Amino acid sequence: MGDFWVFGYGSLIWRPGFAHVETRRARLYGYRRSLCVYSFVHRGTRERPGLVLGLDRGGSCIGLAFRVPGDLRDEVLSYLRERELVTGVYLERILDVRLDAAGGGETAEAVAYIVDRAHEQYAGGLDANHAAKVVRGAVGQSGRNEDYVLSTVEHLKALGIRDHWLEEVGRQVARS
Known part of the structure; x- marks a missing residue:
């Protein structure tokens, strides 16, 4: 199989952890970046959950798309599944993303991890104050x-991507 794309919208942007040969700014339509997942493992515990990002329905999300060589498919997907599917709160999907490029961009299919709204870790839409707490x-x-x-x-x-709600959560967290 040929090369494939992985869409990153949170920590994958700043710590992908897998080999890739190209990185492009990309937009995913139909999903938005949201601090909507209670973290029981990576950023919290079951007794004291934290919050991590998920792709939730609605709007659109600007992130990064990473092009991975086809010969690394099994290795990279195995890594991503181990990282993203620890508790089953994310669902692996192949979704169309719009790659930003000179000349208006192009559409590509990308592996993305969306939140499972039926999962116990789904926090739903929180206001910035509650999320910061x-x-x-x-x-x-x-x-x-x-x-x-x-x-x-x-x-x-740093990438010129604005997320006003997440920035507000960050301001409140930094104040404490």
């Missing part, structure tokens, strides 16, 4: 929840 003080196997949120905001801004 959940994030503050939560720690999991991958570190402090505050670091995850602030790093994501910082990396999105």
Whole structure:
């Protein structure tokens, strides 16, 4: 099989962790970046959950698409499944993304991980104040929840990607 794309919208943007030969800014329609997943492993525990990002229905999301050589398909998908499907809160999908490029961009299919709204870890749509309260003080196997949120905001801004709601959560978390 040929090369394939992986869509990143959160920590995959700043820590993909897999080999790729090209990175392009991309937009996924029909889903939005949302701090809508209670984290029981990476950024919290079952006793003190944190919050991590998910792709939730509605709107659109600007992120990065990573082109992976076809000969690395099994290795990269295995890595992503181990990373993203730990508790089953995400569903692996192949979705169309719009790659930004000179001349208006093109559409490509990309592996993406969307939130399962029926899963116990689905937090739904929280307001920024409530989200910041959940994030503050939560720690999991991958570190402090505050670091995850602030790093994501910082990396999105560096790429010129604005996410006003997430930025507000970051401001509230940074104030504490």
